[in-house]
Amino acid sequence: MVRGDPHAVRAMHLVQLFLPLRDNDGAAFPRTLFDEARAELTEVFGGVTAFVRSPALGAWEDDDGAVQRDEVVLLEVMTAHLDHGWWAHYRWQLEQRFDQDEVLVRAMQVERL
Secondary structure (H helix, E strand, O other): OOOOOOOOOEEEEEEEEEEEOEOOOOOEOOHHHHHHHHHHHHHHHOOOEEEEEEEEEEEEEOOOOOEEEEEEEEEEEEEOOOOHHHHHHHHHHHHHHOOOOOOEEEEEEEEEO
């Protein structure tokens, strides 16, 4: 049985936020920081997916050429409208909370099937 219009394309944006598990000294961030972000994103976007059981491992080269490593939690939300100003401000808030030079937030266009 086919439900709805099979030709309707529902373009959405998938926004991914990469939050560090530990501060620059290696101490774990309190769980409340992650809970707060999940609650905020759920309130604004109606839901969030958090990948918290198996942290992602990131590696990048810093300005001095040294390889830095980090464990991150990935949060994802889907939205029909991508408000760049809102996301820039929210990324800045996360950078302050997690005491980071940069928190990676990226978006990609996806189709909801």
